[in-house]
Amino acid sequence: MEIQRPKYLNQIISVMHTSNIKVITGARRCGKSYLLFEIFKHYLHDCGIDEEHVIAIDLEDRRNKKYRDPDNLLEYIDSKMQDDKMYYILLDEVQMVAEFEDVLNSYIKVKNADVYVTGSNSKLLSKDIVTEFRGRSTEIRVHPLSFVEYLSASKHANAYDALREYMVYGGMPYTLTYERAEDKANYLKSLFRRVYLKDIQERYDIRNDNDLEELVDVIASSIGSLTNPTKLQNTFKTVKNSTLKDVTIKNYLGLLEDAFLIEKSVRYDIKGKKYISTPAKYYFEDLGLRNARLNFRQVEESHLMENLIYNELRMRGYSVDVGQVETFEKNSEGKTIRKNFEVDFVCNLGAKRFYIQSALDMPTPEKVEQETNSLLRVNDSFQKMIIVGGLAPSHINEDGIVIINIIDFLTKPESLNI
Structure with a gap:
């Protein structure tokens, strides 16, 4: 079974032939190795790159144990580079190599070396990348299947x-x-x-x-x-x-x-335009x-759908915060009271922003009012949206709020741009 992952392949293609180390990160077993050793290698082959100029080593393979020694690995790679043409160096599970940082740094200034690595979380975590290759690496974050x-x-x-x-x-x-x-x-x-x-x-x-x-x-x-x-x-x-x-x-x-x-996902005060560091929400990278x-x-559809929407937004490259709208209203006694309304997701990507609510269903006017209350209190011109379960037709209501069903949201890449 082959699953094509064009988004990540295109990200790799966009940074080809740069001097930076290309580091493919993500949860274990989410498809990083397949992306590098199958999809990307196939792309190189289609581009006319011959096998001699692709140096691929699976360092988790016991048969490659000797290359976990940094000097042996350097010697092997150098021995394969026989001319001035570009060589594509693909290292899977690079954390298996002692002093792997030195090995990778050795190729940053080699003009005909294009280096791509993956690493499992036991040795190569996101913070390690920032520490070891600051300014000299490009991280490609791979998620589980969308x-x-x-x-x-x-x-x-x-x-x-x-x-x-x-x-x-x-x-x-x-x-x-x-x-x-x-x-x-x-x-x-x-x-x-x-x-x-x-x-x-x-x-x-x-x-x-x-x-x-x-x-x-x-x-x-x-x-x-x-x-x-x-x-x-x-x-x-x-x-x-x-x-x-x-x-x-x-x-x-x-x-x-x-x-x-x-x-x-941290809280963001929409009116005050500032972050509130605590409390926060936590979502799982993979629902399974x-x-x-x-x-x-505990397979509650409403919670799982909220997590699902969060993951999809992150896969599309958005930063996602929990929105808070503070208002002051008169109560039945005429006293001014403060109320806080929550917006499930405040999504930002460059100049784009969306306010999104997750609602499993909205069967009654009371439920509709509950889901729209916070969005109607956001006084700016950015798009406001409610993503609902089921297959009800997507539409824009009389308040200008986009109501979109979950299938349309997930399967249509431009679903946020209605």
Whole structure:
């Protein structure tokens, strides 16, 4: 089964032949190696690049163990570069190489060396890239399959059935190789525990791994809810009878973010035009991993749809914040009171901005009013939108708010530009 990922291929193509190291990052098993060793290599072949000018090494392969020695790797690559034509150096799982930073830096000034690497989160996390290659690297962030990518390989006859499956099992590419739901679930549960958590525990020598695992469970159970380390500390104290401190919780959350398992969305005061650092929301990079962590017991469509929309917006390149609108209104007694209204997503990309609400359905006028209240209190000209579940026709209501169904939003690249 081949799943084409043109967005990421085009990103790689756009930075070809630059002197920077091209670093492909993302959660483990999300398709980084396939992108580099299959899709990109095929592109090079189609461009007429011969095999001798593509130096590709899978450093996780036991047969390439000798190249995990930095000097052996340098010697091997140098031995392959026999002329002045461009050589494309593709290194998978580069963290397997001791002192890999020095190896990569050795080729930055080599004019006919074009270097691309991937690395697993156990050794090559996002912060490492910033530290080791500041100003000399280009990061290409790869996400699990978008719904459109998933749909292209799904066996379902219609998009709505595929979406229901996608919201349960997520977009990790290998899940599509399994026919049975039980096999999909077992794969995801094993992946979370034996790969992701093990990576973090081993890298940072976390000895009391129960605390880390319980924190993951708490975050997974409360996607879309505002929280912070202090609130989580109180939760652990009252529910778990644990003495886990907020400082440790903050550190663990950072590790989960670095491992591309979760993302933090901070609050933004729309009228005051300023960020509010706490509390914040956390969303899972992949819905299947989130559901697997909870043994598929808490599959609430409204929360999953909010997480799904967040992920899609991030895949499209938007920065995504939680919006807050503060207003002052008269109560029944004539007193002025302050009210805060939440906008699910404030999305920014360059000069573009969108305000978006997620609503599983809006069956009554009261529900419509509830979902539109916050948007109507945003006094600027940027587009306001409500994304709803189901297949109701997309339209613009009398207040100028775009109502778009989830399928249209996910499958139409220009869906935000109605």
